[in-house]
Amino acid sequence: MSAIQTVVKEKQKLSLDKDVQEESIISAKGLNLWYGNDQALKNINLEIPEKQVTAIIGPSGCGKSTFLKTVNRMVELVPIVKINGNIDYHGVNIFDSKVNLVELRSSVGMVFQKPNPFPKSIFDNIAFGPRVHGIKKKAELTKIVEKSLRASGLWDEVKDRLGESALGLSGGQQQRLCIARCLAVEPEVILMDEPTSALDPKSTLKVEELIQELKEKYSIIIVTHNMQQAARISDKTAFFLNGEVVEFDNTDKIFSNPTDKRTEDYITGRFG
């Protein structure tokens, strides 16, 4: 039995993957995206369930990060991008001209591959977003900072050095700080683009455990190249290939009995 199958079996035993009645928080409908003349996303239809972890897997260049960055419209910072189709968030198309981008990006937060703390104190990193949103009172900011750091499992490690530079933290701590910074503006959805790829195994485990805790309150979409990670922490998995969704299903199904031969070839390491 492969390592991934073992992980899936263990999850089944622990019945972590109950087939819960699920509601979608985000629905991509007929989504297409081009960089200039090159089409990077082709007719994507995906229902992202609320308060679950959805993993996006697939070989390099298949459009995983592009999809993630489309969900909070960051991809539009690339001037040559053209998009058609819809992404509904709570039933409202995010491309509608009435959608406020600042609000969208605080509701749909993002954590990147490389931890990217600001060259500021730990406190000011977390307080940054709330301050942008107009919160000025020190007492209120202090509360938010503590709550966010507790939620990211970092509070005990940093509570006595909140005034020190965030750049002095270890890589794993910096990534949990970035997650705390994202939580401080009270998102509903967290997009994670290979959040552990720059971390050592111990820090990776901590972030994975944190993701499991966060899904009680947040809907998480995670891009990962690590099949075992997808199998361990996600409820749903979407397999992307050449800009298309080949298969989207319960993670257990994808890793134990995929419908499409290309999914099977990818997860068993035959390509990619």
Ligand SMILES: Nc1ncnc2c1ncn2[C@@H]1O[C@H](COP(=O)(O)OP(=O)(O)OP(=O)(O)O)[C@@H](O)[C@H]1O
């Ligand atoms: N800013 C950009 N300008 C032009 N083309 C881009 C840009 N960003 C991505 N692309 C192209 O879009 C396609 C999808 O890229 P994307 O980064 O979404 O893939 P990915 O699956 O996340 O890859 P990886 O696993 O290597 O991060 C690729 O062909 C890539 O070259």
